[in-house]
Amino acid sequence: MYNPAIEQLPLEELRQLQNERLRALIARLYQDVPFYHQQFNNLGLQPGDIQSVEDLHRLPFTRKSDLRSHYPYGLFARPMEDIRRIHASSGTTGKATVVGYTQNDLELFDEVVARSLYCAGARPGMKLHNAYGYGLFTGGLGMHGGAAHMGMAVIPVSGGMTERQLTILQDFQPEVICCTPSYAQTLAGECARRGIDPEKLAIRYAVLGAEPWTEAIRQQVEQGLQVKATNIYGLSEVIGPGVSQEDVEEQGSGSYIWEDHFFPEVVDRDTGQPLPYGEEGVLVFTTLTKEAFPLLRYWTNDICSLYYDPNGKRTHIKMSGIRGRADDMLIIRGVNLFHTQVEEVIHTLPAFSPNYRLIVGRQGHLDQVTVEVETAPGTSVAATEAQDELAAALKGTIGLSMQVRLCPPGSIPRSEGGKLNRVLDQR
Numbered sequence: 001m002y003n004p005a006i007e008q009l010p011l012e013e014l015r016q017l018q019n020e021r022l023r024a025l026i027a028r029l030y031q032d033v034p035f036y037h038q039q040f041n042n043l044g045l046q047p048g049d050i051q052s053v054e055d056l057h058r059l060p061f062t063r064k065s066d067l068r069s070h071y072p073y074g075l076f077a078r079p080m081e082d083i084r085r086i087h088a089s090s091g092t093t094g095k096a097t098v099v100g101y102t103q104n105d106l107e108l109f110d111e112v113v114a115r116s117l118y119c120a121g122a123r124p125g126m127k128l129h130n131a132y133g134y135g136l137f138t139g140g141l142g143m144h145g146g147a148a149h150m151g152m153a154v155i156p157v158s159g160g161m162t163e164r165q166l167t168i169l170q171d172f173q174p175e176v177i178c179c180t181p182s183y184a185q186t187l188a189g190e191c192a193r194r195g196i197d198p199e200k201l202a203i204r205y206a207v208l209g210a211e212p213w214t215e216a217i218r219q220q221v222e223q224g225l226q227v228k229a230t231n232i233y234g235l236s237e238v239i240g241p242g243v244s245q246e247d248v249e250e251q252g253s254g255s256y257i258w259e260d261h262f263f264p265e266v267v268d269r270d271t272g273q274p275l276p277y278g279e280e281g282v283l284v285f286t287t288l289t290k291e292a293f294p295l296l297r298y299w300t301n302d303i304c305s306l307y308y309d310p311n312g313k314r315t316h317i318k319m320s321g322i323r324g325r326a327d328d329m330l331i332i333r334g335v336n337l338f339h340t341q342v343e344e345v346i347h348t349l350p351a352f353s354p355n356y357r358l359i360v361g362r363q364g365h366l367d368q369v370t371v372e373v374e375t376a377p378g379t380s381v382a383a384t385e386a387q388d389e390l391a392a393a394l395k396g397t398i399g400l401s402m403q404v405r406l407c408p409p410g411s412i413p414r415s416e417g418g419k420l421n422r423v424l425d426q427r
């Protein structure tokens with residue numbers, strides 16, 4: 001464990017630490033951020049009214065729209081002379097979200113990424129092949145800083161240029177790679193296509209995040225690269241990658257949230273009411289320690305559930321894999337659908353590989369989903385039989401009739417370095 005004192009802090013002490021940090025945060029926000037000061041006034045609340053994380057539900061959520069309406073620096077809690085770095089989210093919908101870091105924030109970022117990498121199997125002395133994009137996106141520099149902080153040698157490859165990635169994997173012999181799961185699929189596929197034997201690569205651990213993924217992709221990447229693959233989650237508003245991480249020895253049981261710094265809640269997406277552990281809803285974060293860009297109850301829009309794992313080796317809470325962003329949920333003839341649900345069904349049928357996409361269109365006035373999916377290399381199932389099998393499994397599991405179109409291996413668009421859009425909405 002990278003920081004056992006904190007990662008195994010008894011829950012009662014962890015709660016105490018969170019409460020102390022929350023009180024200090026509330027005092028800072030009240031004093032330094034007019035937006036929050038105003039919110040407290042509007043609610044008739046004094047900073048002293050919020051004493052513990054149990055009081056958080058009395059406060060409103062901070063939403064992406066609040067960040068946009070204070071673009072670019074309006075929610076910063078520190079003057080520009082204290083800021084050492086500025087990042088921004090891609091802003092695929094509307095204006096980018098701008099975030100800032102003080103020196104302490106950057107050190108905190110290093111700490112949580114170092115914890116995460118260690119949790120994924122990385123150790124000081126190993127080399128990290130960092131295929132996250134460098135730039136305004138927090139992935140590249142975020143992973144870089146944490147890896148160096150832990151004592152790894154960082155190879156700052158950045159995303160894209162697959163040819164060069166393969167050369168570096170073979171010649172530089174990194175033990176750890178981080179990238180998006182869809183790009184790991186691309187790299188695994190290219191190794192197979194070019195006859196690169198993954199056994200001859202030093203690579204042992206893949207730390208995958210920045211987009212939703214499921215066991216189907218884990219299996220493909222683990223086999224294709226001969227690695228152990230774990231999930232890393234984060235978002236720039238909260239800090240970047242390293243908000244949570246799955247332990248390599250506890251695969252499939254969720255990712256630890258470093259809750260001494262990021263206090264999570266899961267709330268009902270319609271009512272905003274906090275949900276009990278285990279129930280799926282919108283993930284919300286309060287940043288307990290960040291200085292430059294602290295947020296109260298930030299509505300991530302990511303759908304997951306929370307729980308404490310009695311079998312886990314750390315005391316911190318775990319989150320399930322993200323099903324998707326609430327605004328990426330498709331509503332098809334009244335049924336809610338995330339593409340990860342289709343991915344999970346594909347996983348149960350060996351005839352398919354998780355290279356797929358959903359095409360959403362309209363037939364008359366009815367929405368119609370077509371699942372384009374590649375057959376697994378080497379399968380000899382008859383096309384119509386495989387198609388019918390998948391359609392029946394989708395209908396049985398999700399409750400929706402979808403068309404299935406089989407595609408030859410290699411024909412569905414791959415990630416060329418970053419996040420992959422698996423849904424083509426033609427409506």
Ligand code: ADP
Pocket residue numbers: 088089090091092138139208209210211212213231232233234235236237300302321322324325
């Ligand atoms: P951008 O908004 O430009 O994509 P961010 O890096 O801030 O930039 O994106 C954060 C979002 O990426 C999260 O809110 C979530 O939707 C998604 N994400 C990040 N990590 C994961 C993960 N491990 N699993 C699923 N989704 C993830």
Ligand code: K
Pocket residue numbers: 198199200201202203204225226227
């Ligand atoms: K290997």
